[in-house]
Amino acid sequence: MPRAFVLVFFLLLVASRVPLAGQTRAANASADDAPGALVRLPPVVTSWYREDGLPQNAVAAVRQTRDGYLWLATYNGLARFDGVAFKVFGQRELPALTGNRITALCEDARGRLWVGEETGNVVVVHEAGRSAEAVPRRWPREAVVAIRETPSGEMLLLLAHDELVRVEDGKAWKFEQTDRHNPTVLNLAVDRDGDVWLQDKKDRLVRRDGDRLAPWVMPDGEALTQISFAEPSRQGGLWIIANRRIRRWLDGRWVEDRGECPHPEQYVSAFHELADGTLALGVLDVGLLLLAPGSPPRQVDARAGLAGDWITSLSSDREGNLWAGTSVGLTSLRPRRVEMMSPPDAWGNKGVLAVERAPDGALWVGTEGAGLYRFFNDTIRRYGEAEGLTKPYVWAVKHDAAGDVWVGTWGQGLFRGREDRFEPAPGWDAAAVAVTALLVAKNGDLLAGTNRGLARLRDGRWTWWRESGGQPVGHVRVIAEDTEGNVWFGTAGRGLGRIDARGELRLFGAADGLPGLYVWSLLPLDGDLWIGTAGAGLVRHRAGRFDVLTTREGLPSDTICGIIPDAYSDHLWFSSFSGVFALARQDLAACMTLRRPLAPPFLLDRGDGLATIECAGGMQQPALYEPDGGLWVASSKGLAHIDTTRLRRQTVSPPVFIQAGLVDDAPLIGEWDRELRVPPGRHRVEIRLAALNFSAPKKVRFRYRLAGLEDDWVDIGHQRSIHFTYLPPGDYRLHVAASNRDGYWNEIGDQLRIVALPALWQTWPARAAAVVLAAALLAGLVRARVLRSARLRMVELERRHAVERERTRIAQDLHDDLGVSLTRLHLLSQTAQAGAGDPAATRVHLAGIRAVAVDITRAMDEVVWAANPRHDTLESLVAYLARFAQEFLGAAGLRCRLDLPLEIPEVPLTAEFRHNLFLACKESLHNAVRHSGAAEVRLALRCDPDARELIVTIADDGRGFDPEAMLSGGARGNGLRNLVQRLRALGGRVEWKSAPGRGAVVTLRAPLAPPDVPGFPSL
């Protein structure tokens, strides 16, 4: 397996405070600036507890094995986690275990999982828990505290009474004060060079030196005190926390110094180095400390979601997630791609609408109700009423060359800010209360988009564009300027506008080919104009043409709030109603110009840390790209920051495993079986899958291919099970594959042989008959293909036949129900046309047409219902019957009473079964309406206790009849004989109980689990 790329753990890497500007000119910081800055909100941390399937809250050790599973040691068994579910292994599952109290885990160089128990027993687990063998014990019955392997392949155990033991021969190294009542050794570390270290409570570090354990003395004479942890480093050597510092010791000297340990007095209970060099420390009473090189420490505690602050084990998986086992639960920290940034007042819990970087390096943020914020050199200032900004709904902020800041509000129009004071813009039209767009043109003009059109400030004078050819321009939401000096603007409901260099205004709308009239974002780029609409997708305007891209082509959203090119202009970033996403411009061009399928966009959403996928839109600057590659995105849940330079697609593809095979809901095979044998007949087969992914388990996609039936892959999305309603007898191979959230597929996947056994009549005598039949048929036709095998043909024939029968039935229904009605419609409308002069006659004809149309709709409904496999359940049949009976009887003026069980067993039905039973019921209801003269009809339905038979009774209080006499002759007898036929086709029967004058009860009995496949023609 190629070494997986580990996603950068940049959550931990980047400083907790984002420098607000590259150019930090220390300037006009006013006295009102409060110290503070935008800070990252606490990382999203996920924790699991007993109620989530964890066998016990106290987790002694966490380790990922190379097959991808995460293993947990608990006092209630060994647990295996796949990102979604825990599977617990106790003594029952693995008899080699002596109990359920697991204390240590280790994966050796060969990929075997070593498990240590409190009893001193050690077992080696094979094949993800399929089996385990006990290791012969040559040491005392003491709890195994740690298991380590040396580079030379020695397995070492640290036992609870401070003894170091070699597994192979039981050789023991006794610690100086071996005392089972007062153990002192805290950690066992084996470094890359094979040196074995023990660290104890009393500031001592001991190294294995041949047959003895020798106290370690620093060569340069530095006395190590307050040793709180020693752990091997990925780069070689040993991390040692001592003398209040965290340093790395390699080849006889300190090679790296990470500075002061943040909480030197506290007990460090776990230590782990991440792939990117970040050190994770579990510190008692503090929580988790993350120390990234060159960054201040970050603390994650219970408030941030950490399960508990007694961290017993730290480890990382190969996707870059950090795992913490604690005394009260399991916690994972996922790398975040999006940071939510917040000032101490959390924007007054209001949404963010506009982001602007001022020339002096300050960041300005407009909010929906909390006024305007300015961030500069670790100071914050909020502008509101006190500074003259009397409306806190800030939709646009812009700086001009003169150093003024212009603020567009919703409610009180435009404000101008000078030296920290705001005043209404001089000369402003008070009717333009909503200012949602502001732009400073290259020639210095200030352009403002308002609810009353577009305004331009030039030489202290306002010029307005309010209408075009008598049409109001409406509310201007966004403005852009292209290189030719045209000003483009987007409106709410009036399309796109352009003012050319001469000041001429033109509006573009639906007639010009613009697909949406709500234009929320604009980006002129290399001669094109990119247009983001609200609801109609992304549009490119090129040479007078509008090309559109929507969710139909794979765009994540049809509402595009912001469009921003990255630093190299080879990607476009979009903020939308479905998150933030990026598309390569060449992919966009390939799709829009060459009509190729759109390459999947790189999408960031909630799973990446975005607080909401609905970004702010409908204003000038809801997103901002900075020269350093940072992307700011405004949303109703705050301000998001994305460091685009650190984004990588995750390339760890998820291992996928077939976990179980069920036939008719009964589990037949488990995860280690490689063959599923389906008994003869029609059965529902379900295959359950697991994919190992810890970053975004819910975004894993699955697909499968059933070789022997179909060669194409079937995409089942995020569903973790595959269902087959019917497998024709045959020998199949099921391949399954899974992809991670970024679309990296694990093509190797997993496989399962599925053998669908033939019924007796499907075996050789029947086959022979079919072969003879098929051969005769074929001989009469072209002797084209050589038969691959009689069996395969047989299966194919059978499958085709079933499909053909279904098609014939649908065609028949369409012909009988719809064809006849449509012909009537045709005739009626002809007649109506002929008599068009007579209003009274026309009215009658039209009423007739309507009645037929209603019939057609109902007939169509029945056909569609019968053909749709989604309704292949008993529940659906019952619901449909109930509605039909009520409507049908209601229309005929009869009372309808239903007696249906509330809970209906989940039984799959074939379309044929549903269709026949429905028609039988319909026929019976028909009879009741037409012939009985009843006032009330009662439809009752029940299953026998084993759900083997469905019993429908239709009872009326009408005049009754003599079934015997009916069946033996007479026109009405036809209907009854029909009913008998239909039920017989289902393997069931009909019973009548009636006598003249006493009402009638029809009972339809149909077996729910037919003995063999009804879709197969009797040969």
Place this chain on the structure above:
Amino acid sequence: MKTTVAIIEDDPETRRLIADWLRATSDIALLGDFPQPDAAIPAVLELRPEIVLCDINMPGMNGIECVRRLKAGLPDTQFVMLTVFGDVDHIFDALAAGASGYLLKSTPGEELVAAIREVRAGGSPMTSDVARKVVQSFRRPAPAEPPGMALSERERRVLELLAAGHLYKEIADQLGISVTTVNTYIRRIYEKLHVRSRSQAVALFFQGQR
């Protein structure tokens, strides 16, 4: 006072027909008709109609999701779903999302207008198969049920009678109440169903978070 209505329906012919009917009705003010839910949502949120007619099957976002989003911003608006066939699963999902009734697209114009008036007056249509679904739904325990969200004895009885095929009038007679009261019960059931499904969604969301 005119009843304000908006239509969301992707088929242009149906939309035009319904819009024409409503425009021709004096006590109804049609505020807008929209072909796409995506574009409709911001506009409808701004227009705040009393009644929204919404198609269930639309490309892109379906009508159920559309109602879910709109209902959050327009708690007092009544949503009536438009459907070609009375597909009970979709209808039930729409009701759980906040709709309070449905109409077949084949409903003649005057009946459509009558139905809108009825909804406006507090009427709440519910058919027996939908009632069945509602009863089933309330039998399942909800993980984060807000207090007072279980069905009352009376409400349950009304639902059961509906599911057994009784008409509103018959239910009123049987329980000794007026048809208006039956309507009130049904509307309350819709509310509970909506709140309940929302809290279920929230609970599911938090499960996903952990």
